Amino acid sequence: MSRRLVKMMNTLTRLRRASCEPGQILLLLPRCIQHSGCEQRIANDIQECRRCGRCKVKDLLEMSERYGTRCAVATGGHLALELARDEGVRTVVAIACAKELQEGMKGIFPKPSVGIINLWPNGPCVDTDVELDRVEAAIERLIKE
Ligand code: SF4
Structure with a gap:
């Protein structure tokens, strides 16, 4: 269900033709x-x-x-929402598991967002991965449209 919802929210963002300046996009x-x-303390x-x-x-x-x-790096759903709700952020490209994305994307709606579900080559929550070309395509689409 979470995956389907993330897909739906992504489609909605696309249909809304969300676009903004690069500096208004938050990659989370x-x-x-x-x-x-x-x-390294990258969460700080x-x-x-x-x-x-x-x-x-x-x-x-x-x-x-x-x-x-x-x-930015989000250490949890609450912080992710806080970062995404910043006034200077117009759109969010978020990488996370389907469950976190579902909650986060709903939480910041109507702010447009694109969710990219991460990969679990080592199981959940440890050393996760992501398809970089999907992240890049999402950013390019938001800048262009
Ligand atoms: S392991 Fe990852 S986060 Fe840590 S320094 Fe290397 S590239 Fe950066």
Whole structure:
């Protein structure tokens, strides 16, 4: 059910032709995408990432810099909502599990958002992954439309 809802919300965002300046897009990462052996405190400040490449935080951070979007790590649903509700944020591209996305996207509605369900090569909540091309396509669509 969660997956279907995320898909529906994504379609809705597309139909609404949501668009904005890159700096008004928030790219939101889940804490579990950080490598479990990494001790950098990226939840406080994503710039703490040393870009070693052991996890996708490096790629996502570089992607956000390339497009000029905001980028942050959410340690939980509550913080994610707080970050997404910031006045300067017009749209959100969020990476998380289907359940978190469903709650978050509903929580910030009517603010447009795109949810990208993460991958679990090691099971839930640890060393999760994401398809970078899907994240990039979502950002490009929001900037272009
Ligand atoms: S890419 Fe960044 S967050 Fe990931 S393991 Fe390396 S320093 Fe840590």
